[in-house]
Amino acid sequence: MKTQCNRPRNTHSIATAIATLALLAGMGTAQAAIFKDAQFESLQDAGNYVELERQAQARLQADAGDAEASAAWSLALTFVDAGDAKRLEAGAKQAKRCVEQHPTAAVCHLATAQNLSMQMLNVGMFKAMRMLDTLKASWSRTLELAPDSFVARVQLAKLYLTVPGMMGGSVSKAKELEAAVHASQPETARIIRVNIAAEAKQWGAMEGELSALKPAKDAAMREEIRDATMQLAQVFLTDGKDLAKAKNLYATLLRDQPDHAAAYYGLGRVHTQMGQADEAIRNFERAKTMTGADGFPIDHRLGDAYLAKGDKAQAKAAYERFIANKRSNPANLDDARKSLSKLG
Numbered sequence: 001m002k003t004q005c006n007r008p009r010n011t012h013s014i015a016t017a018i019a020t021l022a023l024l025a026g027m028g029t030a031q032a033a034i035f036k037d038a039q040f041e042s043l044q045d046a047g048n049y050v051e052l053e054r055q056a057q058a059r060l061q062a063d064a065g066d067a068e069a070s071a072a073w074s075l076a077l078t079f080v081d082a083g084d085a086k087r088l089e090a091g092a093k094q095a096k097r098c099v100e101q102h103p104t105a106a107v108c109h110l111a112t113a114q115n116l117s118m119q120m121l122n123v124g125m126f127k128a129m130r131m132l133d134t135l136k137a138s139w140s141r142t143l144e145l146a147p148d149s150f151v152a153r154v155q156l157a158k159l160y161l162t163v164p165g166m167m168g169g170s171v172s173k174a175k176e177l178e179a180a181v182h183a184s185q186p187e188t189a190r191i192i193r194v195n196i197a198a199e200a201k202q203w204g205a206m207e208g209e210l211s212a213l214k215p216a217k218d219a220a221m222r223e224e225i226r227d228a229t230m231q232l233a234q235v236f237l238t239d240g241k242d243l244a245k246a247k248n249l250y251a252t253l254l255r256d257q258p259d260h261a262a263a264y265y266g267l268g269r270v271h272t273q274m275g276q277a278d279e280a281i282r283n284f285e286r287a288k289t290m291t292g293a294d295g296f297p298i299d300h301r302l303g304d305a306y307l308a309k310g311d312k313a314q315a316k317a318a319y320e321r322f323i324a325n326k327r328s329n330p331a332n333l334d335d336a337r338k339s340l341s342k343l344g
Helices: 011-029 038-046 049-062 067-079 085-101 106-120 125-145 150-162 171-180 186-199 203-212 219-240 243-256 261-273 277-288 298-309 312-324 330-343
Strands: none
Touching: 038 049, 038 067, 049 067, 067 085, 067 106, 085 106, 106 125, 106 150, 125 150, 150 171, 150 186, 150 219, 171 186, 186 203, 186 219, 203 219, 203 243, 219 243, 219 261, 243 261, 261 277, 261 298, 277 298, 298 312, 298 330, 312 330
C-alpha cells in the first residue's frame, strides 16, 4: 500500500487540508463519548460545557488528583467559546497539567488533541502546520492507552487521510487502523472505510458502506454518520448532479436522526434546486428549531429560497440576519452579501 504522496503540495491545498482537519478533529468530536463518569458524559453529550466546567472545578476542589475532572475542565475551557483565544489558551494549559499529572490517562491526551484541533482553527497556516505532529502524537497516545476508543481511532484515521503525504498523511496507515478492528469493532471499521472511500472520491463505495451502517444511539457514531451522509449528499447535490440520490440520503438521515437540523437543511437545499420553494422554506424553517442549527448557513439558504419564490422582502430579511450573525460561516458570507446587494 502506498502513502498519499501524490497530493497537491501547494500552500493553498495544504491550508485547505489543515482547515478541514481542524474542523473534523475539533467540531466533529465535540459531542463524542469521552468519559467513564456518567454525569460528565451526559453534559459532554449535551454540549453543556458551562455546567461541565462548574462540576469539573467542584470535583477538583474535592480531589485534585481526579483525572477525569481535570480533562473535563480542559474540554469545557476549550469548547464553551472556541473563538475566545484566552479560554483556548487556558484549556491548553489545563490539558498540559492533566497529562503531566496523569500521563497514562487516555482522557488527558484526548483533551489535548481536542484543544489542539480548535487552536488550529484560530492560528495561521504555518503555525497550524507545526501543530500537526503534536496533534497526531496526542491522538496516537490516546489510542495506545485506550485501544477501544472510537473517537481516537476514527480521528487518527481522518488525520492520516486529510493531510498531505509530505506532512504525514497516509492512506495505508488509515487502512491499518481499520484492519485492527475489522472483526472486533465492525461498525468502527466501517465508518473508517466510509472515510477512506470519501478521500478516494469512490462515491459508490462510500454510499454502500454508509447504507450498511446500523442506526446508532451513540452520539459519536451518530455524528460520524451524519457528517458522512451530508458530505456524500453534497456531492450529488452539486450542480444538480443527482438530486434524487441526495434527497434519498437526506430522507434516510431524517428517519434515523429526526432530532437534528442536518436532514431538514439538506432537504431544503434539494427542494430549492428542484424549484419547490415553498417546500424548501418549510424545511429550512424546521431546521432552525432543531439541534445543530448553528452549524448550517440556514438563513443564507432561506434567503435563496424566498428569492426563488419571488418574495424579495423575506429574502432580504433572511440575508440580513445571516450577515449580522457573528457565527455565520465566512464561506457563505460573500454570496449572501452579493445576493443582498442585488435586492437594493
